[in-house]
Amino acid sequence: MPESHKRVLIVDDEYYLGQMLAQALLQEKIEAMAVTDIDSAISWLERKKFDLIVSDVYLPGKTGMDLFNYVTAHNIEVPFIFMTGNPNLEMAIDFLTRGGYDYILKPFMIPEFIHKVKSVIKTHSLRKKEKKLVKDLRQLLASRLSELRIFQDVIESTDDGVLVTDVEGTIVKVNAGFEKITGLSSVQLLQQHLDVLRQTVLPGLDFKTILQELEANKTWNGELVGGRNHQDTWYVSITFSPVQNEESQIFAYAGIFKDVTEQREVEQALISSLQKMNLAQEAIIFGLANLAEQRDNITGFHLERIRAYCKALAEALYERHIYPHMVNAEFINMLYRTAPLHDIGKVGIPDYILLKKGRLSPAEFEIIKSHTTIGYNTLNSIRKQYGDMQFLKMGIEITYCHHERWDGNGYPRGLKGKQIPLSAQILAIADVYDALTTYRSYKSAFGHREAIEIMKKERGKHFSPKIFDVFLKIADRFDQIRMGFVESVPAVELNLPVPVEY
Template sequence: FQDIIESSTDGLIVTDTEGIIVKTNMGLEHITGINDAVLRLRPLSTLEKTTFPQLNFKDILETIQARGNWSGETTGNRLSGEEFIAQISFFPILNESGEAFAYAALIKDVTEQRRMEQELISSLKKTTQAQEATIFGLARLAEYRDQATGFHLERIRSYCRELAEALHRHPVFSKQVDRHFIETLYRTAPLHDIGKVGIPDYILLKAGKLSEQEFEIMKQHTIIGYQTLYSIQQQYGDMDFLKMGIEITYCHHERFDGKGYPRGLKGNEIPLSAQILSIADVYDALTTERVYKKAFSHKKSLEIMMAERGKHFEPRLFDVFLSIADKFDAIRKQFLEKPQQSVFVT
């Protein structure tokens, strides 16, 4: 046992019940730079001055006596002045009667581990930023072909985030709409119309109303978008942003009453992310000018949408939207297509 203690790279401190150090090992010397001869028969509090200024060993010993153990992570200073990070665990050493006659502390140097974790986090953040740039770039492919949509992507993602924030505060939706959901929705919302890259220009850019046959072709953008993202998912795995991207791309034209497309989903069959996107998309379509229509005012758009409560839109979700409709209006004004234009259909 003594050989195991001495050969361990982790530090070990043994004290009596009064907190006087009776033994340390080479592992502790390797971590702190302080050898056993310096520490032996000194109070544990000595290490507060030399090595662990953030710890209060008196409080730690009281915690061990009350709870049976103590553990924590702290920064320390080596004898050389170099800072390090340590995981420390204190526990009692019991005699045959189950009474504590000494205490032991295991000290593990986790400096390198924490450094690598931070590098990984930094790398993941860069990866996330790259993913978002890629997503937005892909979505732009469709938007650039339809110049009339202008700030459409910026508005849509902002509308979605605003509505999701409100749902996060709502008792019915708060469990599903957490911070991760909100952030993922904001990042993936621009993908909703990515499938339009596969729609012919004569349909996508048509100034007038689409014929029945042309509309059937236009509806294929949901399937094209789904197939595009699904193929990426098959290659790179089930990442959250791809999963939600598929949901909103495939399902944002479904309706609560089951009369939407492409699959005729209804009610809770429609992913919540797609339902949120649908409200944002309809509001944006109504309040912005297209080659085939004038922009409706904010007030008129809400009137039109209210007629679709329980039909196109889930009632409770739509009510939350109505409660923050003024914030949608503010976003709309922030990203006006033509700031000088003030004529609306009322």
């Protein structure tokens, strides 16, 4: 039933009086059912809900008191008014003490009746709301007390440190976990300002900074390094949050202090181990690559230059936000470490071809080209045995694809454009620049500017236009790297044309 729609049950053996009262209430937009006996009234109560029962006391057969007894016995929550012309004091006391609302003495005026009905309905509605409010408050209080007990149990049982301050930063609560991880007792801490921790175990803890962060972001997270007993270094992860009342007013701050010293020590040991492993890994890679280079007439610092060129060009791409989804610090570092592997496949090329002075025959050049597939097969067999490590993945890309060309005329697979891995696109520019600017058994060294002019003709053919344009912008950096690795040049140089394969 909508809250605005009210319904009244009228019980009176005078049929016309009941109908008149029902009609008067209807004009006030109050629905009314008028019956002349108790059984009919009970029948209506079984079918509908009412906001008020108005019954005559004296009825044929059963009385109004019998109806009241039925209502109370069946826990029907509805206010009850008696109408009577012969009030009985004893009955009235019994009626009112058992929950009856009021009496209307006959005879009465219709406006008086309507006023009484509206007043009782309104009063009962307010009492219901008040009763519900009291019930809700009791439930809320019981819930809060239960939560408080649970919260207290959690605070005391957790190994993490829990600290509570008032809004001024005065410590009002610490748990046993906090005492354990700080080495400070509650006697030393309670009623002290939070700054006592800065003076003892956590020099980096600043309440003003925490408060500013809490006002801006509703929470403060940090990790600090401190010292327990003025000697033990410890790491603690801290989270501070405001505590609010029902009106969302902050009345305290709660801090969770988690000792992460052991975790950080394990992490540092792991980092140290990984660094050592990476150094060993890099030494092995460089040694393998250098082994291949020793069989060639490429002298001295070729591998160091190649990796330095690649690093410089990759950093320039990163700074200009070119290929941002690929070029990051990890990519640059991995490229620097794996670039020396590019010609590792030359270990499988016969000496009479690898060390030949002068031009290669077409058949010999086909054999030279196979160093890319030899290198690929070598590294891929390692990958199958040890898994997809990132340095092997990039090493395979570089070894297999550094002689592919942007226009698709490279080898071994004739990849074109973006089909060529980015690492190989970068290395191709570095490798050609180094080949042009250093002495080889079949050619003399070109100067920096001459090499740049030759390479410009290969933009969009051999090299990616986008990457080559960046190379041109940092070409002086390549020259600086080249000059940093000085090599002795044979007294007699052959001034031969640049071979197709560089």
